[in-house]
Amino acid sequence: MPTSSPLKVGVVGAGVGRMHLRAYQALENVEVVALCDVDETRLTQVGDLFNITYRYTDYKTMFEAGMIEAVSICLPNSLHAPVSLAALEAGLHVLCEKPLAESAASGQEIVEAAAQARSKFMICFNRRYRTDVQWMKHTIDAGRLGQIYQVKAGWIRETGIPFGWFADKEMAGGGPLIDLGVHMLDAVLWLLDYPQPLTVSGIVQTQFGARGLKTWRQVKTGTPRDFSVEDSAVAFIRLENNVILTLETSWASHAKPGQDDIFITIYGTEGTIELYIANYAAAETLSFYTEINGVPVTTRPAIKGVEHDHYYAVAEFVRCIREDVAPTATAEQGQTVMRIIDAIYRSARASREVVLA
Numbered sequence: 001m002p003t004s005s006p007l008k009v010g011v012v013g014a015g016v017g018r019m020h021l022r023a024y025q026a027l028e029n030v031e032v033v034a035l036c037d038v039d040e041t042r043l044t045q046v047g048d049l050f051n052i053t054y055r056y057t058d059y060k061t062m063f064e065a066g067m068i069e070a071v072s073i074c075l076p077n078s079l080h081a082p083v084s085l086a087a088l089e090a091g092l093h094v095l096c097e098k099p100l101a102e103s104a105a106s107g108q109e110i111v112e113a114a115a116q117a118r119s120k121f122m123i124c125f126n127r128r129y130r131t132d133v134q135w136m137k138h139t140i141d142a143g144r145l146g147q148i149y150q151v152k153a154g155w156i157r158e159t160g161i162p163f164g165w166f167a168d169k170e171m172a173g174g175g176p177l178i179d180l181g182v183h184m185l186d187a188v189l190w191l192l193d194y195p196q197p198l199t200v201s202g203i204v205q206t207q208f209g210a211r212g213l214k215t216w217r218q219v220k221t222g223t224p225r226d227f228s229v230e231d232s233a234v235a236f237i238r239l240e241n242n243v244i245l246t247l248e249t250s251w252a253s254h255a256k257p258g259q260d261d262i263f264i265t266i267y268g269t270e271g272t273i274e275l276y277i278a279n280y281a282a283a284e285t286l287s288f289y290t291e292i293n294g295v296p297v298t299t300r301p302a303i304k305g306v307e308h309d310h311y312y313a314v315a316e317f318v319r320c321i322r323e324d325v326a327p328t329a330t331a332e333q334g335q336t337v338m339r340i341i342d343a344i345y346r347s348a349r350a351s352r353e354v355v356l357a
Contacts, residue, residue, distance in 0.1 A: 007318060008067060010034035012059045012083060013074030014046040016097055020072040020124075021050045023314035030318060036062045059083055063090040070321060072124075072314070073097060076165045077173045081106040084121070088113045093120040095317045099182040099341070100334030102173030107331075107338040114331040122317050122327035123334040125186040127262075129312035132285045132303045136266070136273050137191055139288070145268025148241075153188050154248035155180035158259040161208065161215040161251040167227045175229035177204065178341055181249040185337045186329075188245060188264060194333055195239040201353040202344030204230035207252070214252035235344045 007030045011017040014037035024032045034054040037043040047055045056062040063071075063086060070093035073083050081101045087094045094114075100123055101107040114121035127133060139145070155176070162179070165171040172178060189195065208214045209227040232250035239245055253259075262277040271290035288299040313329070320327045343354040 005029075006031045007069055007321060008033050009070045009072070010036065010054075010062055010068035011072045011074060012036040012062070013072075013097075014039070014042050015074065017072060017074035018046060018050075019308070019310040020074055020095070020314060021046070021052075023308070023311040024072075024318075025050065026311060027315060027318055034062050034065070034068050060086060063087060063092065069093060070095070070120075070317070076171045077102040077178065078106075078171045081109050084110050085113050088117040088119060088121065091117075091119055093317075093321050095122050095124055095314065096334075097124045098126075098186070098334070099123075099173070099178055100331060100338050102171070102178070104335065104338040104342040107335045111331045111335050120317070120320050120327055121331050122320065123329045123331065124310070124313050124317075125183065125190070125329045125333075126309040126313040127183040127187050128190050128329070129309045129316070130277075132275060132277075132301075133187055133191070133264075135286065135301060135303050136264070136275060139273060140191055140266070140268075144271055144288075144290075145266060145273065146270030148192065148243055148266055148268045150267040151188050151192075151243065151245045152248075152265045153184040153245065153263065155184055155262050156248065156250050156253065156255065156259060158253055158255040158257060159214040159216075160260060161213075161231055163215060167209060167229055169228040172229060174341065174345060175204070175206075175209070175231055175233070176249040176251045177202075177230065177233040177235075177344060179249075179251075181233060181235075181247055182337055182341065184247060184249065184262070184264070185340055186333065188266075189239075189333070189336065191264075191266065192239070192241075192243065194336060195241055195243060197237055197239055197336065197340050197343070197356050199238040199353050199355050200235060200340060200343035200347055201237075202233060202235035202347040204233040204345065204348040206230050207232065209252065233344065233348075235340075235347075237340060 009032050035047050035052040036056040036059045071087050073096045209231040231252045235247045237245040260279050264275040266273045274287040277285050283304050286301045347354045
């Protein structure tokens, strides 16, 4: 039942979890009362920074303490499933960072548990909350593009290979495809009302990471840390309704210095929308192309984006709990994305197209 009492929230993971902490503390009638992290030094530093009363190094102990009603899970990908399952079993509302899990097999466990739970489960696909992406959604839903037939999307970095668990296949599930591509896949599928994927063909490559190049924290001497994921990926995806999607992601490339750009171009029979976000820009990111009286016309909407889209995702999560409504970013949607990502990796290994049932 909807309630007006303060919502008591906890966060597991004090790395990315800091963005969730800021977002929760920006909301009225929400109390962040608990924080969990296995690194006691970081737990103390972040706990002090955000003035968190209860601190834990074991998420099971935090769940069993009964201090919280909802939790954000901000951990390495391979921990999303076990911690989400434990939280749902404890009766907690769950906001899980993307991706849903490190694989579609683990993701399916969450889908099944979320379907049986009485609490809410939401995945943090925060890029769809950008103001410019929301404008694209309204424009598409209004029919301004006509019949959509092709989409190009990607996230390209010149230098930006992460460190730590991100480069570990077992913990992360993959490289930029599962790190950055997951956002692009969700944004595109959400804009198109989540059509089903039919076939997937993909290639993944490792050109820089294994040599210790183009990392955010450069390896100065010695042998680079084990690097077991790709640093770039390209895919060709057939969606239902005769829509073709091409996807490109990279953590590293010889490109314009400092490039860290997101793009989505959606082609329709009546118009095309182009989104280009250069280095997380919040303005001048959109172009709309069409014809009027047979003459090409370009419109550049004066839409100011948001710099902290996590705030909007967290606010959506809290609203769903307060109003007792289903989240829009569901476990099923997260699993559709994971099925595509898994298929891209399978296609790359087999050097052939993969057909999805």
